[in-house]
Amino acid sequence: MSFNVLIVDDSSSMRAVIRKIVAISGFKMGRCYEAANGQEALDVLSENWVDVIISDINMPGVSGLDMLDHLKADDLLKEIPVIVVSTEGSDERIRSVMSKGAKRFVRKPFLPEDIRKILYEVIGVDNEGRYCDVQEPPDGGDF
Amino acid sequence: MKADTATSRNLLTEAIFETFEKMFFLFLEPIDREPEGCDLESVVQFKGFVEGRLEVSLSRNLAVAMVSNMLSCSTGDVTDAKIEDCAKEAANVICGSFLQRLDRRGDFNLSTPSFRRVAGVNRNVSEGEGMIRICFDSDYGGMDVRAVLSENRPPSGRGPEEV
Numbered sequence: 384m385s386f387n388v389l390i391v392d393d394s395s396s397m398r399a400v401i402r403k404i405v406a407i408s409g410f411k412m413g414r415c416y417e418a419a420n421g422q423e424a425l426d427v428l429s430e431n432w433v434d435v436i437i438s439d440i441n442m443p444g445v446s447g448l449d450m451l452d453h454l455k456a457d458d459l460l461k462e463i464p465v466i467v468v469s470t471e472g473s474d475e476r477i478r479s480v481m482s483k484g485a486k487r488f489v490r491k492p493f494l495p496e497d498i499r500k501i502l503y504e505v506i507g508v509d510n511e512g513r514y515c516d517v518q519e520p521p522d523g524g525d526f
Numbered sequence: 527m528k529a530d531t532a533t534s535r536n537l538l539t540e541a542i543f544e545t546f547e548k549m550f551f552l553f554l555e556p557i558d559r560e561p562e563g564c565d566l567e568s569v570v571q572f573k574g575f576v577e578g579r580l581e582v583s584l585s586r587n588l589a590v591a592m593v594s595n596m597l598s599c600s601t602g603d604v605t606d607a608k609i610e611d612c613a614k615e616a617a618n619v620i621c622g623s624f625l626q627r628l629d630r631r632g633d634f635n636l637s638t639p640s641f642r643r644v645a646g647v648n649r650n651v652s653e654g655e656g657m658i659r660i661c662f663d664s665d666y667g668g669m670d671v672r673a674v675l676s677e678n679r680p681p682s683g684r685g686p687e688e689v
Contacts, residue, residue: 393638394611394614394615394618395611396593396597396608396611396615397615399597400549400596441618441635441638443638470619470621470622470623471622471635471636472622473626473629473631474630474631475631475633490622491549491618491623492545492548492549492619
């Protein structure tokens, strides 16, 4: 089983870096979609299933905060975990973002390990990239 | 009460070092002279507990190294579009990190960064009240960072390390 990821940032360089971090982290990534703002992200979500969103806040057009409002108002999309990655990381801003439904907040600049660790936490895998809900039968699984 | 220039200067230097080490894997050396050839300029304006703008001027060689390191690509694959995107992101991240250090609880908004090529400009600006200027050298070229600040209220103090 793999997970589809949506990366939302107006900087193509930052999207490329995040995509690379996710790819090398051991996280089982299926499709990786990209969007340059919240509207593009919503367009992607209208046509594709996404398991986790990694998004900036400050983007031209529909911002990351606006996108969170749209997600929260949608019964299906509100279940998708959102990790916000932003330069604007005051305590007040973080509270605002979390109140809109984001699961985690990462301040730029970040180390690859920061994103990897949080991605694991949000999706529910351990530090080795193994899914926590998968348990081996005690007898090895032979019938 | 304004944060004094020396304190602001130290915090800006910390923000620049952190950004370059974490995002671009580059180490900078502060210098006392204006570096040559810093023809690429990105600017971010900010409003909130403090208002002003941050200007980051880079040499092309340094910008190429930044893109190459950030994207793990060869210098031959570095395009003007990637340089512009990377320079704007650098200014954006430095600015956010600097303001965060000035006041962790203070809210602020950043403008979308702008970018331009400014060949042959003699900046001839000196540090003073409300203006911080820090110049750097590196193995790849120089950088000139200027912050213009006008504080709206006293800093509320530094808060918790992480939420």
